[in-house]
Amino acid sequence: MNHIGKAIFLRALGMSLMHFLFSIFVVLSSIWLCLAIWVQQPCGWLLSRIFIGIWIVFSLSILGVYFTHFISRRKDILIYLITFALSLVWYFNIPAHQNLDWSPDGSRILNYERHGDVVTLHNIRNFNWKSETEFDEQWDTRTFNLNEIEGINILTSYWMGPQIAHTLVSFDFKNQKPLVFSLEIRKEKSESFSAIGGFFRQFELSLIAADEKDIVYTRTNVRGEQVYFFPIKMAEKERKELFLEYLKKSDELREKPKWYNTLTSNCTTLVFDMIQAIEPHELPRDYRLLVSGYLPNYLYDLGALDKKWDMKQWYQHAYLNPRTQEFSHFKYPSSQNFSKVIRLGLPVNQLPLISLEH
DSSP, X not given: OHHHHHXXXXXXXXXXXXXXXXXXXXXXXXXHHHHHHHHHOTTOHHHHHHHHHHHHHHHHHHHHHHTTOTGGGHHHHHHHHHHHHHHHHHHTTOOOOSSSOBOGGGOSOOXXXXXXXXXXXEEEEOOEESSSSOEEOOEEEEEEEGGGEEEEEEEEEESSSSSOEEEEEEEEESSSOOEEEEEEEEOBTTXXXXXXXXXXXXXXXXXXEEOHHHXXXXXXXXXXXXXXXXXXXXXXXXXXXXXXXXXXXXXXXXXXXXXXXXXTBSHHHHHHHXXXXXXXTOSOOOGGGXXXXXXXXXXXXXXXXXXXXXXXXXXXXXXXXXXXXXXXXOSSOOHHHXXXXXXXXXXXXXXXXXXXXX
């Protein structure tokens, strides 16, 4: 009799656990699907919102009856599961696009020609930013010798607290101005950045190659983001291979557009993946690759930052905004002088100086 009672108890416990887990699944999957439809609007603005309302009512009805009338509601649950499975098929088959009415700052795709270690890059962005909507548009072609890469720098740009930052990678050259690579969203003219939209295939992924005065100045002086500059210790061979990884990424995106994802395919995780491709198993996985604002701390722990300073001192020295605000009053506000200014006081090769008069 005790054995029978124990079996009944365990069965009831198992059913309760199953009910609980399914209820969590319904809640989470419904939130995900409603947000995906809200962002994508597959049926237009009105019908998509009507569908969201119907789905919410349907989900709540399942949850409300599920705990006490599981047997009688199996058909509804089956309908829910089939419909959600079909929604996944729809979502993961949404194609990324190459030819849309893009915002000017992401309208061109980086391409290049390579002859041994000499690479000519086309469509390097070199805008003169006056405000977020006012700028002088300019796209450059520059030639680089990969054997003349003298340094690599990580820049982190904060706009929504200390946890989240956009990551940029700048390459220093012996006989050429620095070049910055940035993996970011590719917006249409009608779009603006949305962290939630970045989770739900609202934006294609873009690789921007830019002049430092373009891509850093617009963040520090135009958008008012907080930007930090960290020279990274990296061997000559790895510097060259990382540059080539960026070229490989440009080939991939030119051949087949991809989606940006706020969590899994963003500016930080993709840089990590490229470095991993150079040195497999070299870099440990770490939560700071997702909480990207703490990436400099991660690099410090790896020994990639000079240990002459602790992290508090690094953040003080690496902070660019006070320097870039002064730059706007310079008599010669050239891109070369801008690159010189943002390196002042840092353990990095100093660039050639053209007059720094105010």
